[in-house]
Every structure is written in C-alpha cells, then in structure tokens.
Amino acid sequence: MLTMRFLKLIEGRGLVFLAVLTGLMLLVPIGNLAFPPGSPFHVSTGTVVLLGKYLTYAMLAVALDLAWGYCGILSLGHGAFFALGGYAMGMYLMRQIGTRGVYGHPVLPDFMVFLNYKELPMTWWGFDFFPYAMMMVLLAPGLLAFVFGWLAFRSRVTGVYLSIITQALTYALFLAFFRNDMGFGGNNGLTDFKDILGFNVQAQGTRVTLFVLTCLALMGTFIVARVIVSSTYGKVLIAIRDAESRTRFLGYRVEHYKLVVFVLSAMIAGVAGALYVPQVGIINPSEFSPANSIEAVVWVAVGGRGTLVGAALGAFVVNYMKTFFTTGWLASYWLFALGGLFVLVTLAMPKGILGLYDQLRGKFSKPATEPGREAA
Amino acid sequence: MRILALLRGIGLALCLALVALPAAAQDARPLPDEIVTRFLADSFGDTEAAIGAVAASGAPQAADMLQALGDRRLFISASAKGLFYRDGAGKGFDARTGQPADVPADASAVRLNNRLRGVVQAALGTLTLLSPDPVQRLRAAESVFKSRDPAALPAIEQALARETNARIRNVFEEARAAIIIADTKAPEASRMAAASRIAETGDQDGLALLRQLSAQATGNLKSVIESSIQTIERRQQIRQAGQTVWFGISLGSVLLLAAIGLAITFGVMGVINMAHGEMVMIGAYVTFMTQEVFRARFPHLLDWSLPIAIPLAFIITGLVGVLIERGVIRFLYGRPLETLLATFGVSLILQQAVRSWFGPTNREVSAPSYMSGSFEFIGLQITYGRLWIVVFTLVVFFALLLLLKATPLGLQMRAVTQNRRMAASMGIRTRFVDAMTFGLGSGIAGIAGVALSQIDNVSPNLGQNYIIDSFMVVVFGGVGNLWGTLISAFTLGIANKLLEPFAGAVLGKIIILVLLILFIQKRPRGLFALKGRAVEQ
Numbered sequence: 001m002l003t004m005r006f007l008k009l010i011e012g013r014g015l016v017f018l019a020v021l022t023g024l025m026l027l028v029p030i031g032n033l034a035f036p037p038g039s040p041f042h043v044s045t046g047t048v049v050l051l052g053k054y055l056t057y058a059m060l061a062v063a064l065d066l067a068w069g070y071c072g073i074l075s076l077g078h079g080a081f082f083a084l085g086g087y088a089m090g091m092y093l094m095r096q097i098g099t100r101g102v103y104g105h106p107v108l109p110d111f112m113v114f115l116n117y118k119e120l121p122m123t124w125w126g127f128d129f130f131p132y133a134m135m136m137v138l139l140a141p142g143l144l145a146f147v148f149g150w151l152a153f154r155s156r157v158t159g160v161y162l163s164i165i166t167q168a169l170t171y172a173l174f175l176a177f178f179r180n181d182m183g184f185g186g187n188n189g190l191t192d193f194k195d196i197l198g199f200n201v202q203a204q205g206t207r208v209t210l211f212v213l214t215c216l217a218l219m220g221t222f223i224v225a226r227v228i229v230s231s232t233y234g235k236v237l238i239a240i241r242d243a244e245s246r247t248r249f250l251g252y253r254v255e256h257y258k259l260v261v262f263v264l265s266a267m268i269a270g271v272a273g274a275l276y277v278p279q280v281g282i283i284n285p286s287e288f289s290p291a292n293s294i295e296a297v298v299w300v301a302v303g304g305r306g307t308l309v310g311a312a313l314g315a316f317v318v319n320y321m322k323t324f325f326t327t328g329w330l331a332s333y334w335l336f337a338l339g340g341l342f343v344l345v346t347l348a349m350p351k352g353i354l355g356l357y358d359q360l361r362g363k364f365s366k367p368a369t370e371p372g373r374e375a376a
Numbered sequence: 377m378r379i380l381a382l383l384r385g386i387g388l389a390l391c392l393a394l395v396a397l398p399a400a401a402q403d404a405r406p407l408p409d410e411i412v413t414r415f416l417a418d419s420f421g422d423t424e425a426a427i428g429a430v431a432a433s434g435a436p437q438a439a440d441m442l443q444a445l446g447d448r449r450l451f452i453s454a455s456a457k458g459l460f461y462r463d464g465a466g467k468g469f470d471a472r473t474g475q476p477a478d479v480p481a482d483a484s485a486v487r488l489n490n491r492l493r494g495v496v497q498a499a500l501g502t503l504t505l506l507s508p509d510p511v512q513r514l515r516a517a518e519s520v521f522k523s524r525d526p527a528a529l530p531a532i533e534q535a536l537a538r539e540t541n542a543r544i545r546n547v548f549e550e551a552r553a554a555i556i557i558a559d560t561k562a563p564e565a566s567r568m569a570a571a572s573r574i575a576e577t578g579d580q581d582g583l584a585l586l587r588q589l590s591a592q593a594t595g596n597l598k599s600v601i602e603s604s605i606q607t608i609e610r611r612q613q614i615r616q617a618g619q620t621v622w623f624g625i626s627l628g629s630v631l632l633l634a635a636i637g638l639a640i641t642f643g644v645m646g647v648i649n650m651a652h653g654e655m656v657m658i659g660a661y662v663t664f665m666t667q668e669v670f671r672a673r674f675p676h677l678l679d680w681s682l683p684i685a686i687p688l689a690f691i692i693t694g695l696v697g698v699l700i701e702r703g704v705i706r707f708l709y710g711r712p713l714e715t716l717l718a719t720f721g722v723s724l725i726l727q728q729a730v731r732s733w734f735g736p737t738n739r740e741v742s743a744p745s746y747m748s749g750s751f752e753f754i755g756l757q758i759t760y761g762r763l764w765i766v767v768f769t770l771v772v773f774f775a776l777l778l779l780l781k782a783t784p785l786g787l788q789m790r791a792v793t794q795n796r797r798m799a800a801s802m803g804i805r806t807r808f809v810d811a812m813t814f815g816l817g818s819g820i821a822g823i824a825g826v827a828l829s830q831i832d833n834v835s836p837n838l839g840q841n842y843i844i845d846s847f848m849v850v851v852f853g854g855v856g857n858l859w860g861t862l863i864s865a866f867t868l869g870i871a872n873k874l875l876e877p878f879a880g881a882v883l884g885k886i887i888i889l890v891l892l893i894l895f896i897q898k899r900p901r902g903l904f905a906l907k908g909r910a911v912e913q
Contacts (some may be wrong), residue, residue, distance in 0.1 A: 074713045151897040160648050160712045161900055164847050165893050172889040173842045175882050191751065294650075294720050301717060335728035342721020346714040347707055 009230050013128075013354070017309045018219055024051070025215035029208045045204055052211040052279045058312035059218050061271035061299045063127030066225050067265040068297070069306035070234065071258055072241035077148075077166035079271050079293030080173050081141035083147070083283065084271025087177075088140050090190035090283040092133035093201070097194050110192070111185045118216060121183040130197060137274040138267045146259065153255035153262075158244065167290050176289035190336025196278050207279065212277045218312070220270050225308050228261070232326050237261055295338070301345050302350025314351060406473050407435050412459045416452050416484060423486060424495055431499040437474030439503045446496045451483035502531040506538070514544050522553040524558040535659075546577055549602045554585055560592075568600045575604030583608045615755045620873050623667025627770040628869025630831065632862060633824040634842040635849035636773060639861040640817030641697075643850050644780075644793050647705055647814065648716040651723035652846060653839025654730075655818045658696060659689040659825020660834045661730060664739045666913065679744040682826065689822035696726075701811045707809075723839070739834040747830065765827050771822060777858055779816075789813045793856075848892050856900030864903060868892075872897040 010018065028051060031043030039245055058080050065072040094109045103113040126132040148169060152162055180186035199206045228234050236257050239247045249253045277283045286292075294317075303314025318341070325334035349356055407430065421542035427445070430438050444450045444461035450471065451460045459471035460479040470477035488496070504516035505528075513535070520528045532552045539545045553570035556562050562570075574582045583605060590601045634656060641649040666685040670678050700722055708715045743761060750759040780786035790798040792809045800806045825838075832838060845868075854865030868888060873885035899905065 032827070074716070104734060148893075151894070155897045155900055157900045160716065161851065161896065163648075163713065163716060163895050164851060168844060168848060168889050168893055172886045172893075175889075176886050179882055181883075291840075298717060298721075332728070332732055334733075335724045339721040339728065342724065343704055343718050346718040346721070347704065350714070375716030 009226055011226075012220070013092055013307075013309050017222065017312065021215050021219050021222075025212055029212060032204070032208055037246045045207055048207055048211050049279055050323065052207070052214050053276065054316050055214040055218050056272045056276040056279070057296075057299065057319055058315040059214075059221050059275070060269050060296055060302070061311035061315035062221050062225055062308055063217070063265045063268035063272065064296055065300045065308055065311035066228065066268070067262055068300060069308070069311065070229050070241060071237040071261050072244070073258060073262055074163045074297065075166045075242075075262070075265075076163050076290065076297065077170045078266070078296050079290075080170040080270035080288050081145060081266040082273035082276070082296075083173075083177075083285075083287035084140045084144065085137045085273030086277040086283040086287060087184060087190070087273075088127075088136040088270070089134055089135075089274035089277045090193075091184075092130060093193040093278060094190050094195060095124070095128035096196065097192065100194055101192070109185075109190075111188065112183070115180055117183070123183060137270050141266040141270035141273075142263050145263045146152070149259045149353040152253075153258045156255075161287060167293070170288060170290050170293050174285060174290065177285035177288055185284070187285065189282060190277075191282040191284075193278065193281060201278050201281065201313040210275065210279050210364075214279070217271060217275060221258050221271075222308060222312070225268075228264075229308070233257070233260075298342055298345070300352075302341060302349075302352055304354035307352070310352050310354035317353065407471065408541050409472075412457075413579075414470055415450075415459050416454075416457065418452060418487060420487075420489060420492060423488075423492060427495050427499050428493070431503055433475065437469065437471065438468075439500065439507070440474075441471050441645055442467070442496055442500050442503065444492060445486060445488070446500070448485045448488065450486045451479055452486055453480040453483040455482050458481045482490055489696055498528070501525075501528055501535075505535040510541055510544060513539070513541075514547060516821050517544065517547040517551045521547065521554050524554050524585075526555055526559050527543055529555050545616070550574060550577060550582065554582070558585070559591060564597055565594075571597070571600045571604045577606040578604075578608050579612070583612070618754070618756050621870060621875075622756055622758065624870030624873035625866060626766060626869070628866035629766040630828065631845055631849050631869055632773065633765070633769045633863035634821075634849035635846040635861055635865055636769075636776065636858075637817045637819075637821030637824060638846045638850050639853075640776070640820065641814055642847070643856045643858070643861065644789065645810070645813050645817070646712065646793070646855075647709075648712050648719065649705075649814075649817070650716055650720040650843065651726060652721045652818075652821055653841070653843035654726040655693045655821035655839070656696060656825040656828060656842055657730065657834075657836065657839035658693050658726070659822030660741070660832075660838055661734065661739070661825075661827040662689040662692050662740050662822065663826045664734075667741055669764050678742075679746065682744050682747075682830075685826050686823055689826045690819040692824025693825070694815040694819030697821075698815040700818070701814035705814065706807070706810065723843075727836045735837070736836060740828040741834055743830055761830055765830065768827055772820065773858070773862060776820060780858070785812060789816075806881065848889070851896060851902055852892055854904035857902075857904045860902060860904035 004320040007015065028043050028048055031041050032045060032048050035042040037044070060078060063081075064075065064078045067075055067078075097109065099106050101113070103110055105113045108117055112120075127136070148166075152165065158163065176182055177184055177189075178187055183189070193201050195201065196206065197208075199209075201207075215241055229237070236247065237249075238253055239252075240257055244254060273283075273287075296315075299315040299318050300311045301314065302311030302318055303312065318338075321337065321341075322334065325331065325337055345352065349359070351359060378409050380401050409764065411426050411429045414429070417423075427442065430441060435441075440463060441450060441461055444463070447464075449462045451462075452458075453460060458480070460468055460477060460483055461471050462468050462479060463524060468477055468479040469475065484769060501520065505520070507513050507516070517532070517535075520532060529552065532548055532555065536545065536548045536552065539548055550573070553573040555571035557567050557574065559567075566660065571586065574586060576588070586601050586605045586608070591604065593601050634653075638649065638652045641647050641652065663682065663685040666683040667678070668689055670681040670684075700719070700853040704718050704722060707716060708718060711828070737751055747761040747764050750757055752758070780789065788799070788804050788809045789812070791804055792813075793801070796806055799809075828842075829836070849865050849868060850861055853860030853862070871891075872888050875887055878884075879887055896902075
C-alpha cells in the first residue's frame, strides 16, 4: 500500500530519474575505485568531481523549479542562496585548516592574517564546529529568503518586479562579498581547503563519498519536492502560479504559501552550494554574479519548468554543453551557444526538452490546449 | 633681529625706488653702467647697493640675474670689464644687455655672504610680486602668504596699489592680512581687521593659519580669530555640500542617460529588455569606430567625431533594436518572464559578437578638446566633460519628452501601450508602432553609449555595469513615467554621492541597493505609480 502510494507520488519519469541517479551513485564509485586507470570501465577522479558538480547544479535547478515552475516566483537570486550555503561550508573548511596555512596562525585563516585581523570576527564564531556550520548552511539562505520574501510577498511585489529586485539583491551581495572588509576573503574567496570532518578533501575516497552524498541529497530533494507538489499545498501553489488574484479571493493567504516555498527553495539551494564547495575546492564572490543566477533559470527552462525532473535534466545538459564548449577550440563560441539556447528555448520550446515530445505530438494530432500558458 | 630690521629697510628702499619707476620701465634696456661698476668693485657694500639698483632697474633680465647671483652663477670679468651670468642650463649671458654671450675665461663668481643672500631673496620676491606676468605675481603672493615674512609687507603694499586683476588683488590682500595677523608687534586693532579679512575669502591655508594663531592669541583678538575660523569652516561646509550635490547631479545624469532608453522599452512597452546594456555598449563602439575613421581620414576634424557619432549610434542601435523586436520580442508579448530570458540570451550573443569582432580589451575613445579641462564656478571645480554630459542628458530627455507628447508617432505609441486593441481599431499599425518604439528606446540607449564612452571603458562588458542600475532607476521612478525616471535618477545619484564620504563607494552603492529593495517593498510601483486599471496586468 505504502509502496503503491510512493510510486504514484513519484510518477513514471520520476522513477526513471531516481533509477538513473541510483545507477550513477553505484556505478561511478565502482568505476573509480574498483577498476584501475586504463581499464575501459575506469571513471577518472576528475570525472567524478565534474559529475558531482553537475549534481549540485541539478539540485539548485530543482530548488528553482519548485519556486518558479510551481509557484511562478522567478527568482534571479538563487545563485546567491547557493553561494551563501557555499560560503557557510567554506568557512567551516577554512577553520579546519588550523595551523597548516601559509602563516601558520592557529585561529585566523591566512587572508585574515594578511589583512591584519587581530581576532576572529563574530561572523566566524562557531564555524569550526561542523553541526553549527551545517545549521548555517540552511539558516543563512533561509533567513535571507524569509526576510526578503516576507517583505516582498506581503506588499505583493510580483512578476518581473520581483525578478528585478531579487537580481538587485544578488548584485548587492556580489558587491558586498568582493569587499575585504566583509571578512569573507574578498576577491579571492575561500580556498586551499585541507580536511572535511578529518578526511582529506583531495583524497579519492573523500571525493567519491562526497559524490555519493550529493546523489543522495539530490534524490532526497527530488522526493521532498514531489511530496510537496503532490500535496494539497502544492495544488495551491499551482493555483497561485496560474491565477494569483483568484486564489487570494478564494481565501488562501497567498503570501504565506509563497513564503514557505521560497524559503524552502532557498535552503535547498544553500545545501547544494554546501555540497559544491568541498568538491570544487573554492568559493569566491563571482558565484554571486547576477549572470550565474540567470543561467540557473535557463537550466530549468531548457529542461522544462514545472516538472522537477526536467530542471535536473536541463542543468545536466546545459552544463555538459558548457564543459564541451569551453574546453577546446569552441571556447569563444560558448556564449553564442548559451545565448542562442536562451532565445531558442523561450521561442520554440516553451516547455523545454521534456515538453518537446508532447509539443511535437500535439502538433501532429489535434491542437492541444496549453494550460498554464497565460501564467508566464 | 638686526638682520630682520635690515631686510625691512632694504625692502622699503626697493619700494621707494620702484615708486619712482616710470611705467615704461618694463621695456628692454641695458642696465646702467654704474651697476656694473659696483659689482666689479666686488665689495659686500657695493654689491648690496647694486642688488637694490638691479631690482629697481626694471630690466627684464633682472630676475634671472638675481637668481644667478643667489646661486653663484653671476660672474665678473676684469679683462672684459663686464658682468655675465649663466642660466640654470649653463648657457652664458651678458648681464648688461641680457643677450646671450660667452662668459670670459677669467670670470669669477661674485662673492656673497649670508646677509647678502637674504638681500637677494628679498629683492627676488619683490621682483616677482611686480612681475608683468600675472601667473608669477599670483605665485609670489601665495608664497608670501605661506611665509608671512614681515619684510615683504612694503612690497605687498606696493604691488597692491598697482594691481588691477581682481583675483590676484584678493590674494595680495590675503597675504597682507596674513603678515599683519602673524606679526605679534602689530597693533591689535589691525590684527583683528586682518583676521576678518582672512575670514572673508580664506580657504584651507587661511584656516590653518588662524587655528595656529588662536592658540597664542588672547582677549578680543582670540574671539575675533575664532569667529573668523567659524566663518571659514561654514563656507567650506557649504562648498563641500555644493560639490557633493554637483557630483551627485553628474552621477545622476549618467544614470538617467543609461536608464532613459529603458524607460521607453520597459517603462512604456513593458518589455524586460536585458539586452539594454548591450545597446549602450554598441553605441559606445559606434563612437569608437567613428573616431577611428576620423583619425585615419580627417584628423583635423577629430573634434567633430562625437557630434557625428550621435546620429550614427542612434540609427545603428535603433536598427539592432528593431531587428531584436521583429526577430524575438514580438513572439513574447504578454510573457514578460520569457522576454527576460530571451533578451538575456540576446545580450550574451551581442557581447560575444563584439568581443570576437573588436577583442576583449578596452578601446580608447579620446575626449574632444571642448570636453577636457575644468573651470571654477562659485568655488566648485567643474570639469567640462561632466558638464557636457549633464547638458546632453537633459537635451536628450526633453527631446524624448517632446517626441512622445507632441508628435504623431508619440501619440500612436502612447495609444498602443494604453489600449492596444482600441488603437488597432482606430487604424494604427500596432506592430509597426511596436517596432518603432523598441527601436526608439534602443536608439536612445545607443546615444547614451556615445556619452558614456567618454567616462567609462569601452569594452564588451560596458553594458553589464549599467543594466541593474538602469532597472533600479526605472522601477524606483515608477514604470511608464518619464518624469519619475528623471527625478529617480537624480535622487539616486545625489544619495549615492552623499553616502560615499561615510561609507565608501562600494558600500554606499550596496546601501542604496538595499534601500531601493526596501522601498520597492513599500511602494511596488515606484515613486510615481500609474493609477487605474492598467496597473493590474
């Protein structure tokens, strides 16, 4: 009975998605650890890291899809939530360096010694304690999203206005984190990590473990998101997306619904950022750049918004393209390709890759109505 | 003390000699023979008398000669019975005529002692105070103000009596007041008058002098000095505030210029044009290319390249805008979020296109002659470049306002945006008007690029620096309201510059952004919201 309910909840393509992720989670570590380099089944550590990075992007995309695809909140600030989670993790990793920094200071990270800090700023207190750092991974983006969303939704800032002010927020954070006075490493950000929970971040075993954890986190995120969108709460979200005023007149406190999904989405983005940092090995203010947030939106659009699976798929496809283009003679054409993708998807594939099949079938049979089209 | 008194005596003697000087004294003429004879005697007493005579002679080479004497470059030659000097570069001159001449081999330097050096310096100071060159007079007066040497007082009085240039006169008077007030032996009444005189026009130097003196002064003099200090401080504060406001207006006009095109595409049409910044960037590159063509073909007309770039930039970016509207945006009307994504894609493509065409580095657009330099206006330093941009921005703004309010095209634009179907029923070609409106907004962004090429780096990333600011300006001012955009741009510009001294440039900008975000929460439709049904879309 429970299994049946679960299967119904996840839907067909969701099951495929979970199966693929499980496969990745099992096969990639085996390929990396069990087969020696040179074997056709060997997966290089570089590939593991790359795949892990894509998976954190996919998590970010799922988080964004939850807010945009199901509730119509086009946030251009999710890159900032992602980066905030990343910074919280980065701060923990910085504290773990201990005396192994260039200056060998027992408490202060290298950049603080360099900038003549005398003691650890209050913002850094407690970050040597892993559970506290993990709490901040959730709280920093969550609180920001809560305060911002509470103000914005209560005063009914919607649509493009919301997008523009989320972008302004991202831009403000972008400028702020570049400042040395902020005490977050300024321009260079946080890097040169050594340990995570006592394991060397560079070690093969740690990398594979992080990869597996990221797979699990993405699966967890997906299931939670499915549960949310299939619940009554999720139906109200969709109603808000399609006709906000009508939903309000029906008696729902629209701003509360939006606030919950927005904060949740920001927290998931923060977790994705926290998983991203130890795998990539650096976090710097350019993660806050407004263009990054818009790029995340396009992953969702490419995959197909309002599908969750599509968002993750879009993140994978676009980032694979990016890796393909930027490592080779095609590098200078990458922005043409990305820009073209933005235009193509919005003009020709409003439902993304996942919607392409329906779209094509609709074209050749009877003209299908397009629900949610007027939502925009 | 004795030396001081002596110097004063010499200064007085010089002045008396100069009073007797006819106006034609500045004309070139040889030094009288007796001066040469006195130098040739080479006794300290004769030399001293000769120095006074040289200063009084009014000969054009007198200053060079005295300078040479002070540096031991003035020579006497027994064989030639002449007086020679070398300039700083070692070139020889005949001191009598001031003409270039070879210094004879047996020449020896005129001997000096410390007292004579003082005499030479005083004579030089007086000479420059009376120099026919206003720049030299000004510099001499300023140096007297700084040294406050009482010995220079008679010379200053003398120079003041002859001075006609109001600005230099002012500096002379200040210098005189500075000498009197610093002289502890002067009568208290005249020192008090001097303090008030410094308070009238004094600046930072005057303030420093008064502060230094107020510590030593007592009684009435102290209170006068202190009120003078307050007067100067108050004037400086006002001037500072004026300067800040001017910088704010200057920044505001840049914001307005960048945002004004967006006020059309976003404000009037409701299109979220993320490629707006790239239109500005293209405008800047058009300017660059126009200037390159002028540099290569018509170098003598280089100053004209900017005025010619304006219509070119308008046409080219306008055409690009029409292309974007026809190619992308028209399929997306009514779907603002998709428009946002598609135009962002367009902006990436345009950036990369420019990058592969012109390269990623900054391009140099030089300022025409009428835009370089600065002038002082009621104590404010104003550069011509900034002034031109402010004026240009206002011209563009009012031209646009006129276009929207007073031409058939403007009427049609407003009709289409207010009620598309009604407008179509009245026979307006709404699609054509859409394309024209978008082209107009883009063209104006291009014009903005021409002006911004003067103050920013012309690089493919130029537009990205302005896009968020531009959206903030339009949203803050109230969408669809040009006057709102104007007020919002200047408000943000001035607020930014007011915050800068306290918070620094970056933090100031962050604070403004956060305040804007909070403001939009409070008034989601901006300062001047459109009223009525059009609001709810």
